[in-house]
Amino acid sequence: MTLEVRDAVVRYGAITALHGISFEVRDGEIVTLLGANGAGKTTTLRMLSGLHGVSGGQILFEGQDVTKTPAHVFTTLGIGHVPEGRRIFSQMTVEENLEMGAFARKGSTTDDLERMYETFPILKERRKQLGGNLSGGEQQMLAIGRALMGHPRLLLLDEPSMGLAPMVVETIFRIIGEIREAGTTILLVEQNAAQALRLADRGYVLENGRIVLSDAADLLLTDPRVRAVYLGEGAES
Amino acid sequence: MGAFGHYLVSHFSTLRLEFWGLLVGGVANGLIYGMVAVGYTLVYGVLRLINFAHSEIVMTGGFTSYFVLRGVIGTSIPNGWATVGVLVVGMVAGGVSGAVMAMLVERVAYRPLRRRRAPQLAYLISAIGASYFLFNLAGKEFGRVLLSVPQPYINHPIFSIFGAPVQLYYLVIVIASVGMLILADQFVGRTRLGRGLRAVAQDSETASLMGVDVNRTIALTFALGGALGGIGGFLLGLGTGVVYTMGFVPALKAFTAAVLGGIGNLRGAMIGGILLGVVESLSIAFVQPAYIDVVAFGILVLVLLVRPTGILGERLGRAA
Ligand SMILES: Nc1ncnc2c1ncn2[C@@H]1O[C@H](COP(=O)(O)OP(=O)(O)O)[C@@H](O)[C@H]1O
Ligand SMILES: [Mg+2]
Numbered sequence: 001m002t003l004e005v006r007d008a009v010v011r012y013g014a015i016t017a018l019h020g021i022s023f024e025v026r027d028g029e030i031v032t033l034l035g036a037n038g039a040g041k042t043t044t045l046r047m048l049s050g051l052h053g054v055s056g057g058q059i060l061f062e063g064q065d066v067t068k069t070p071a072h073v074f075t076t077l078g079i080g081h082v083p084e085g086r087r088i089f090s091q092m093t094v095e096e097n098l099e100m101g102a103f104a105r106k107g108s109t110t111d112d113l114e115r116m117y118e119t120f121p122i123l124k125e126r127r128k129q130l131g132g133n134l135s136g137g138e139q140q141m142l143a144i145g146r147a148l149m150g151h152p153r154l155l156l157l158d159e160p161s162m163g164l165a166p167m168v169v170e171t172i173f174r175i176i177g178e179i180r181e182a183g184t185t186i187l188l189v190e191q192n193a194a195q196a197l198r199l200a201d202r203g204y205v206l207e208n209g210r211i212v213l214s215d216a217a218d219l220l221l222t223d224p225r226v227r228a229v230y231l232g233e234g235a236e237s
Numbered sequence: 238m239g240a241f242g243h244y245l246v247s248h249f250s251t252l253r254l255e256f257w258g259l260l261v262g263g264v265a266n267g268l269i270y271g272m273v274a275v276g277y278t279l280v281y282g283v284l285r286l287i288n289f290a291h292s293e294i295v296m297t298g299g300f301t302s303y304f305v306l307r308g309v310i311g312t313s314i315p316n317g318w319a320t321v322g323v324l325v326v327g328m329v330a331g332g333v334s335g336a337v338m339a340m341l342v343e344r345v346a347y348r349p350l351r352r353r354r355a356p357q358l359a360y361l362i363s364a365i366g367a368s369y370f371l372f373n374l375a376g377k378e379f380g381r382v383l384l385s386v387p388q389p390y391i392n393h394p395i396f397s398i399f400g401a402p403v404q405l406y407y408l409v410i411v412i413a414s415v416g417m418l419i420l421a422d423q424f425v426g427r428t429r430l431g432r433g434l435r436a437v438a439q440d441s442e443t444a445s446l447m448g449v450d451v452n453r454t455i456a457l458t459f460a461l462g463g464a465l466g467g468i469g470g471f472l473l474g475l476g477t478g479v480v481y482t483m484g485f486v487p488a489l490k491a492f493t494a495a496v497l498g499g500i501g502n503l504r505g506a507m508i509g510g511i512l513l514g515v516v517e518s519l520s521i522a523f524v525q526p527a528y529i530d531v532v533a534f535g536i537l538v539l540v541l542l543v544r545p546t547g548i549l550g551e552r553l554g555r556a557a
Contacts, residue, residue: 049446071445087443089436100436103429104448150448 001063002027002154002185003048008057010040010047010209017043018209020057025154030176030186032196032217034226035206041189042084044206045156048187049074049081061154076104080152084159084189086143090132094123097131097142101149109149116145119175137168144175148184155179158189173199197221252522257401259518265407267514268414273469273491274498274506275421276339276462282438282501283458286357289364290342291466292488293371294335298467299474299483300375301334302327303384314388324409327471332417335467339459342367348452376481385478410472417465418507424461425503434458438501486530490517493537499547508548 003025010018017040025031035041046052048059050071059067061077069077080101089097098116102109117124120141126134131142140160147155157176161169173195180186190196197203197217205213205226213225220226252259273295280288306327315323346367350359391409394402425431436444437454445451466488470479473487494513498505513533520532540547 051442051445070450071442072448072450075446075448081446083443083446087440087446089439089443091439092432092435096432100432100444100447103433103436146447 001025002029002061003187004058004060005044005048006058006060008044008047008059009055010043010052011055016209018047021206021209021211022057023204023211023214025185025187028180028183028185029202030180030188030200032188032190032193032200032203033206034190034193034196034203034220037191039206040209041206042158043209045081045083045158045187045189048156049079072104075101075150075152078151078153079156080147080150080154080184081156082140082143082147082158082160084162086136086139088131088134088139088142088146090130092131093128094131094134094142095127097146098123098149101146103150105150112149112151116148119148119178120145137164137171140164140168140172141175144172144179148179152184154185154187156187156189159191160188161190161192161195169195193226194221197226248523252519255522256519257399259521260515261398261401261403261407263515263518264511265410265514266518267494267511268410268418268507269469269472269487269510270491270494270514271507271510272414272417272465272472273488274495274510275418275503276466277492277495278498278500278503278506279421279425279434279458279462281495282503283434283441283455284347286347286360287364287492287500288339288342288459288462289361290346290367290371291339291462291491292484293368293375294339294342294463294466294484295470295473295488296372296375296479296481296484297338298331298335298470299479300379300470301467302331302471303474303479305330320405324413327475328413328468331467331469331471331474332464333467335470336460336464338371339463339466340456342371343456343459348455372481372484379479379481381481383478383480385474388475391475406476409475413468413472417468421461421465422503430454430457490530490533493533493540495547496537497540497547499549502547502549505547505549512548 001024005024006022007020008018009016009020021044033041033044043052047054050069050073054067058065061079066077089100092100095113098113099109102112122138123142123145126138131139134142144160160172160176164172176186176188177199188196188200197220200217203215203217203220204211213220213223273291276291276294277288280286306323309326310323346363347360350363391406392404395405395408396403425434433444433449433454434457436447436449437451441451470484473483490513491510494509495506497513498507498509513536516536517529517533520529524532
């Protein structure tokens with residue numbers, strides 16, 4: 001088992017964002033976490049990376065308790081995080097951004113950089129440009145490449161298709177598939193439910209900080225309740 | 238020609254006569270401002286915080302190097318290589334004590350606030366509190382009079398620029414500050430830790446996702462700025478002696494230099510420092526020396542009004 005979350009509670013001051021959620025991600029899976037805006041998807045990923053402490057519950061990564069582990073340790077443990085909004089270091093070059101992904105890792109990054117440039121040829125062209133000058137799609141590729149530089153065994157992706165043109169979204173989803181083929185387990189947060197479910201093995205639906213549905217991806221794809229969320233009818237914000 | 242015309246003519250002739258001497262002194266002072274300014278600018282770049290206790294880090298460097306040097310040389314007057322040794326010992330003492338004190342201030346006055354996500358105002362009050370605590374403690378422990386190590390060797394002119402004698406003291410300032418500024422610049426721009434520091438400056442949360450220990454990086458930032466501030470304190474003490482309030486005015490001028498160069502910008506701090514030192518020094522040709530501080534802080538107000546982002550603008554995040 002790659003990841004196990006048991007009854008996790010997260011609060012922002014007086015607001016409870018996650019009311020004790022439980023889910024799991026098995027080795028080699030792509031699991032997608034769906035839900036309307038404000039459901040708690042980003043909070044879940046931030047909790048998994050130690051950016052937000054839990055007020056209750058337990059998180060196990062590869063059997064190890066990481067509930068209280070500080071954020072900067074996770075990349076060394078083997079969890080990569082592609083944050084919502086990409087969060088590229090805009091004043092660093094593309095190459096420096098990629099190097100940042102390997103910050104916690106000892107040794108040379110030359111081979112990894114080459115590999116990233118093979119996966120994302122556009123980044124090679126732009127390697128000397130500042131991250132802030134890239135297009136949205138390029139930034140998303142950079143954010144994914146940056147996370148891969150840390151050699152994650154579990155990759156957390158927060159809405160990688162957000163704000164991108166359909167063709168670019170295609171590319172991003174294709175690359176996510178390839179990353180899994182290469183052996184990385186993936187937890188994918190998306191609002192783009194149809195596309196996420198077509199790629200994923202299993203899915204969870206989050207509503208108001210609670211998991212209300214979980215099933216195999218192909219079954220969720222035909223579920224009327226999922227269709228409601230996917231169409232945004234389930235949004236309460 | 239009116240009275241003002243006479244004023245200008247007479248003072249410009251003073252300026253012409255004394256230009257090189259004033260320039261050398263101005264550059265030397267300015268380099269010290271620049272070195273102290275780096276401390277402000279680094280901490281601001283990373284925490285968006287003006288560390289108003291930085292003046293006491295300068296003071297710490299001044300006192301520590303004073304006591305260490307007094308212990309090492311006593312009342313004897315070194316010469317030749319011994320002089321170089323004394324200067325190196327003083328620099329190390331100033332730099333190390335400045336770094337340690339800066340980390341201590343961060344640990345005691347700022348980190349607890351960060352953990353509690355305190356508002357910006359709390360940091361300002363904490364900084365002023367730390368500053369008052371430290372300089373009053375120094376005043377009580379070391380007395381409130383100016384102390385100086387007898388160091389006549391330091392005022393020997395060693396060569397001259399266009400007839401203006403350059404003392405060994407100025408040469409020491411140039412070597413120490415230019416060396417430290419280049420070191421700091423390369424550290425931030427080229428090393429792995431420096432890249433971590435820039436990442437924290439840009440987006441500390443994402444930096445932590447990359448494996449950067451944000452608290453350690455902040456401590457490192459204070460240490461680096463503190464080392465330069467402490468060496469600045471040593472150099473100031475060498476020139477004018479040490480006293481518990483010695484950090485106040487130079488640090489305020491360094492802050493001016495940091496704003497002038499664009500706070501958060503390392504190279505800007507150096508340029509701002511030199512510029513301020515030179516303008517201040519050349520203004521001696523036009524105004525009474527007692528007005529020098531008025532000129533310096535007049536510049537601060539003017540810069541804030543005209544170009545709040547300074548000459549180079551804010552950009553620590555970037556590979557300088
Ligand atoms: N920093 C914050 N402070 C207070 N409330 C927050 C904060 N971040 C998120 N929330 C709240 O937590 C809930 C979940 O947010 P989020 O995890 O961002 O949802 P999603 O990613 O599914 O859109 C929302 O109600 C949101 O308003
Ligand atoms: Mg979100």
